[in-house]
Amino acid sequence: MTDHKQDDVTGIETTGHSWDGIEELNTPLPRWWLWTLYLTIIWGIGYSVAYPAWPMISGATSGLLGWSTRANVAQDIDAHAQKNAQLVTDLLGTDMEALPQDADLNRYAIARGGAVFRANCSQCHGSGAAGAKGYPNLLDDDWLWGGAMADIEYTVRHGIRNEQDADARYSQMPAFGAILGKDDIAAVVEHVISLSSSDFDAALAETGAEVFADNCSACHGDAGQGDRSQGAPNIGDAIWLYGSDRQALTQTVTKARFGVMPPWGGRLEEADIRAVSAYVHSLGGGE
Structure with a gap:
């Protein structure tokens, strides 16, 4: 059994535990703290009974008051709609x-x-x-x-x-990789770059202009201005959906694009x- 002693200095009983000759006082908790604890326990029980609280297998306890956050939100939505x-x-x-x-x-x-x-x-x-x-x-x-x-x-x-x-809305750009050779694709890409940039190979772009006229102008227009009736973009305004560098344009011409x-x-x-x-x-x- 634990030997409870009374501390000579404070007059408070010890817990009976001793660590290296040091004993712990068995100081009682303050009454206000105990009453607060008891009240929170009572409040917790009452809350669990009145409001949704405990999770179950397919839902949660509904509480005697039938209170619901979903119902409150639904009311707010209805009020806003009205x-x-x-x-x-x-x-x-x-x-x-x-x-x-x-x-x-x-x-x-x-x-x-x-x-x-x-x-x-x-x-x-x-x-x-x-x-x-x-x-x-x-x-x-x-x-x-x-x-x-x-x-x-x-x-x-x-x-x-x-x-x-x-x-x-529906439009389909052909994958010209199955229609044109690599040289023609490189040429038409250079022509497309020339429509909105000054950094291009003039000789190659001139060749590409012929390829463009034969294969691309029917949708994009002779000057590359596009056609909204068929969703063909304006390729002369320097605004690009998939990129304007040669690699990106080559991929676009070769494989086409099909955004949904x-x-x-x-x-x-x-x-x-x-x-x-x-x-x-x-x-x-x-x-």
Whole structure:
């Protein structure tokens, strides 16, 4: 048995433990601390009974009060939807081209569209919509299919070169590696570089101009200005989706490119499609 002794100096009983002749006092806990402990235990039990607390196999205890964070969030969403119900109705009933003329409605559409963009589009186009290699920059005025409000809405709704929407925008660049020889490809690449840069081989570019006229001008135009009706990019404006160096251009001509954008018509609400179209149009590149 542990031998409890009374400390001669303090008069407090010791725990009976001794380490190198040093004994520990058995000082009692303060009453306020004990009562605080008891109250927190009582409070914890009451909370567990009243509110959701203990995880179970397929859920958690619901609590006697039936309180739910999901229900609270749902109520907040419903309240927000009711508050903006008229704006949503107006957004659905307004012609997209006329939307900027209604300042309040346009402001709401852009704010809502920004949230939709960050949740669904920023993964490819970037949080600031500046794009990346293979993903268009939405801040400039270089559009493959048109930058008017209606054009943007159509692209958002149906997507590009996907297999889910029969109305998706679609264009196909041939892989000229199976059509042209390496010398012709090198020549046409040099010609393409000459359209937007002063650093090129003039003799090779002149040869490439003939190859371009015979194989590329039908889509890109005689001067390389592009054709939005078929999604053919302007290759004379020094704006490149996959890179402008000779290696990147050679790969583009040889193997072609085939970027895909999903259709959002079946994924987003109609109001969200219109809102995100307005947001993209407002970024600076809308026409």
